[in-house]
Ligand code: HEC
């Protein structure tokens with residue numbers, strides 16, 4: 599039994615007692631309806647009793663109650679700060695609990711069929727990131743006659759998101775809340791908040807933010823994840839040809855067993871795509887093997903917003919369109935040509951560019967020569983070292 603249920607029971611008991619007393623009084627009047635003399639005409643104690651025995655009795659009671667107040671008030675004063683802290687923590691804990699339910703997918707203990715939004719299906723059960731298959735509609739390919747392409751979209755990690763974005767309701771900078779509310783149009787990330795056309799109210803979005811806050815990894819792990827991303831990327835490039843070979847073998851087998859001309863045409867197409875995948879994978883493996891730190895970091899940290907088509911990169915699949923040239927712009931602006939140089943000109947510009955990438959600028963504040971921060975660009979000073987960011991800057995200035 600918790601303190602809460604105990605207090606509720608005491609309250610119910612007190613109400614019952616009051617009801618019984620009132621009931622008894624009402625009934626007693628009905629039972630003996632004799633008239634009593636009015637109180638102001640009833641004689642009270644005489645002076646001797648009033649000023650001696652009666653006064654003593656009243657003063658004793660006063661002493662008793664004053665003592666209770668004298669003990670309870672300082673106790674209350676002593677316990678209040680920790681009670682408030684506990685209440686704040688309890689408030690946060692309950693928000694995290696509700697957020698966990700919203701975040702969960704079927705494989706997680708917090709899952710509840712009617713409430714869970716399955717964030718974990720895309721972002722991973724631990725928030726470490728994942729991937730999600732996605733059908734690229736003909737319009738999104740820029741050609742209404744194209745066939746829809748099944749792609750795999752790389753989904754970013756969320757267990758390090760507060761190292762990249764600021765979330766501070768007191769300064770009204772709520773970058774994570776905004777992303778969850780409005781989603782990322784043109785990507786599989788939907789809008790979840792009512793303001794963005796999604797299903798969830800402000801309370802639920804704030805519960806999700808509380809949950810994300812509770813699953814953040816340590817700074818050391820967040821930095822290690824940045825290195826791991828580079829390793830995964832290099833592995834993808836190195837093993838892509840083998841994947842394409844497997845796809846080719848599978849498609850050939852399916853072609854051998856094909857019955858109808860449609861099936862044959864389909865599998866013939868898959869064979870072509872796999873052959874194209876083998877060619878691309880070889881070229882891509884060479885490309886990645888030659889990349890310096892700056893380019894590797896750019897591709898694994900920045901390209902999903904600054905290179906269109908980056909998130910669906912899969913050199914092993916000839917059906918999937920290749921990404922646009924590096925840094926040509928997507929959610930973030932193009933960084934090619936002399937756009938970076940003109941935003942952050944000269945040697946002093948390098949420090950300004952560093953500040954922008956490492957710390958960022960407040961929403962609606964200026965950066966560089968003509969930039970105004972929209973609050974959409976994350977900052978990387980907490981997960982990348984000075985040397986790493988300088989390497990990216992060098993790479994960007996030569997795009
Ligand atoms: C269908 C897959 C999918 C689901 C479900 C999904 N997301 Fe996402 N989310 C994405 C993708 C893809 C991105 C990256 C979009 C981009 O490339 O800009 C993303 C980005 C984000 C980001 C920004 C991350 C960053 O570093 O840019 C946040 C925060 C986020 N999602 C939270 C959530 C929450 C909370 C839920 C559940 C309510 C959720 N997502 C459900 C696919 C999904």
Ligand code: HEC
Pocket residue numbers: 896899900901902903904929930931932933937938941951955966969970971972973974975976978990991994
């Ligand atoms: C979640 C998406 C996202 C990611 C990831 C991202 N950026 Fe950006 N970036 C933006 C947006 C959006 C802008 C435009 C400024 C704004 O809206 O505040 C921008 C602007 C910039 C600019 C200024 C360009 C100009 O001409 O004004 C530079 C430089 C830049 N980003 C570098 C980087 C680097 C380096 C990384 C990786 C370490 C990176 N960005 C990762 C979204 C992103």
